[in-house]
Amino acid sequence: MDYITLALAKGRTAKDTFKLLETAGIYFNDFHEKSRKLVFYNDDQSLKLIFVKAVDVPTYVEKGAADIGIVGKDNILEAQADVYEMLDLKLGKCKFVVAGKYPESDPEKKRNLTIASKYPTIAKKHFEKKGTSIETVKLNGAVELAPLIGLSDMIVDIVETGNTIDENGLTIFEEIESISTRLIVNKASFATKSASINLFINNLKSALE
Template identity: 45%
Template sequence: MIYFALAKGRLAEESAGLLARCGVDTAVLYEETRKLVLTSADGRYGFLLVKPSDVPVYVEAGVADLGIVGKDTLIEENRDLYEMLDLGFGECRMCIAGYPNRRDVLTNAHLRVATKYVNTAKRLYAERGEDAEIIALHGSIELAPVTGLADVIFDVVQTGSTLKANGLVVLEEVFTGITARLVANKVSLKLNRELLPLIERIKECIQ
């Protein structure tokens, strides 16, 4: 039995599709249900559908053997787990974005950065030796510079259309090649004998 933690949201569909191509019975993922733990008809696979940022938590704790989650989340969560494969889909960049000309305000010495990647932003500005005030938000990050809540945002950018519609531009690409990753629990990889063969199949599938 293999338990997966799958990120709901933008990666969900492609994750399920990939697993199906690798011979995992994923029919249960498409059923209308309120159950939280889904088990495939053949009883070989269990699925936990969770918020993206929770995928590394479930995998690190060993509740899930494998997980599929964006690299952005892995960087942010920085958990103790194995990152096995780059699955290639869901590609985006992690960028600093804002107005093309930063409006200098005398009373505001620190750069104010709005983001949902709080840990990553803190590390980033600390590494650069730059003082920044990190403002934690949970959605519609672009609203922050538009309303004057923050000077810039630090967020994932896929097409950039939301930025454009609000008059914002990418000021700096910090991490590129942010894609979905297959992660594994460190103990499961060694002790669950079904894991490696499946990982090999997924590897062949994405090549």
């Protein structure tokens, strides 16, 4: 049977995504949270789900290994993948911010900036729009530590409540963009499997209403 492949990001929004899929009438009965399986099929075998790291979802979709993907906007922006962004699922709402120690990191007072981030592409593009050339330091965790130990002037990171920023004595200088979980589609698949993909999208839209 012909099916569409969905790449789903592991992590904090996966549980909410499964709830949304079930509201849309899409069930994976062999899935459970402790399972180590990476591939699942829904009841009628029309949908194949693959679990991958969030950072890899845009690549799987762009390269056609998956027809559709559900992943945070942060990973879509960082990957710069050539895909269709079809739907905001309004899950995992956060925002990108520029933060650092005040006043020594104040971007208005410094010319040559070093920015630590898990998202160096997003950081670079943001400061390029402002006409500021920066050096980026790629970190995969504890980004808030970088300005505290002199590794960077500031950070570009995602925050939900801002508590971690506050607790580490940092100041948010600027909000870059709001982000949330999105549905993305491979461009070729959207042409060749349009009926199945549109049905999936419409079911999710109904579940969101």
